[in-house]
Amino acid sequence: MPPPVRLLRRDRIDNLRWDHTVTNDARPLPYALSWWLDTVTDGCWDGLVYGDYLAVLPLPRLHRFGFLPAILRPAYTQQLGPFGSGDPDIVRALLDAIPRSFQLALPLRPDLPERAIPERFSRRRRVNYVLGLERPFTELANAFPRKLQAYLRKCESDRLVPITPADLVAVSRRELAGRDGLRSAHFTVLEKLIATATDRGYGSSYALYENQELLAVGFYPELGGRTINLAAASTPLGRKRRGMSRLLALVMRERAGTAGAVFDFEGSELPGVGAFFAKFGAYNEGYWIIEERLFGLR
Numbered sequence: 001m002p003p004p005v006r007l008l009r010r011d012r013i014d015n016l017r018w019d020h021t022v023t024n025d026a027r028p029l030p031y032a033l034s035w036w037l038d039t040v041t042d043g044c045w046d047g048l049v050y051g052d053y054l055a056v057l058p059l060p061r062l063h064r065f066g067f068l069p070a071i072l073r074p075a076y077t078q079q080l081g082p083f084g085s086g087d088p089d090i091v092r093a094l095l096d097a098i099p100r101s102f103q104l105a106l107p108l109r110p111d112l113p114e115r116a117i118p119e120r121f122s123r124r125r126r127v128n129y130v131l132g133l134e135r136p137f138t139e140l141a142n143a144f145p146r147k148l149q150a151y152l153r154k155c156e157s158d159r160l161v162p163i164t165p166a167d168l169v170a171v172s173r174r175e176l177a178g179r180d181g182l183r184s185a186h187f188t189v190l191e192k193l194i195a196t197a198t199d200r201g202y203g204s205s206y207a208l209y210e211n212q213e214l215l216a217v218g219f220y221p222e223l224g225g226r227t228i229n230l231a232a233a234s235t236p237l238g239r240k241r242r243g244m245s246r247l248l249a250l251v252m253r254e255r256a257g258t259a260g261a262v263f264d265f266e267g268s269e270l271p272g273v274g275a276f277f278a279k280f281g282a283y284n285e286g287y288w289i290i291e292e293r294l295f296g297l298r
Contacts, residue, residue, distance in 0.1 A: 028224040055084030068102035121290040129282035133261035143281030165194035215243030
């Protein structure tokens with residue numbers, strides 16, 4: 001009888017079975033799709049597979065100091081599962097099978113029962129704000145601060161304008177380069193990710209203009225009714241004219257009133273950013289981070 005959990009190198013993973021497991025999860029997220037992982041890791045990831053793809057857990061293969069093996073979260077990838085069966089015994093079996101490396105910091109889904117996390121890992125909760133979009137947008141907007149509601153009423157002519165991956169990333173480079181550790185390589189990956197997700201029908205990119213002047217841009221991947229605020233940037237004029245609030249409101253309005261729809265703000269532990277997300281009526285769903293370091297090194 002084969003072992004219940006197999007550690008498979010990237011070239012041994014069956015993409016169709018893997019992606020089927022991820023997309024058919026009760027709470028699917030695009031971060032663990034094979035093509036997403038290929039893009040953000042340049043193909044450097046392994047996978048833990050339980051049984052015949054009953055459950056899966058990706059393991060991004062990165063390196064610290066250029067050569068020490070590490071399992072760390074890649075850019076543009078907030079949560080990595082596990083996906084498939086949510087049986088706590090299966091989840092624990094997958095986590096138990098994670099190989100030891102110099103450093104591990106793996107983000108896991110928020111609904112994971114803590115008892116399924118093996119004792120070898122330290123664990124903590126991180127912040128992630130989400131907002132259910134099942135109600136009509138007019139009801140959702142009633143929870144916004146009154147000043148924002150009044151401002152949005154003045155901007156009723158706002159419209160979402162599609163934008164190309166190259167143009168969105170050009171704005172992001174100009175406005176965000178050097179902030180929060182963002183380097184040139186991050187924007188290169190982002191452009192490829194947006195293009196790939198768009199071609200596969202997993203996301204949309206938008207710009208917001210006022211009198212022909214650009215205020216804000218954003219890329220919003222989608223899966224299973226969840227729209228994710230993955231990459232966004234405001235121009236200097238946009239920061240003065242509440243461009244980001246207006247852009248987010250437009251995206252929510254377009255998707256509101258749909259059964260099972262959720263807007264995922266993707267963070268944030270920065271107090272100011274978290275407060276900004278919370279003002280839309282969002283709540284902190286959170287997610288897990290499990291960590292392990294060999295030899296006590298940091």
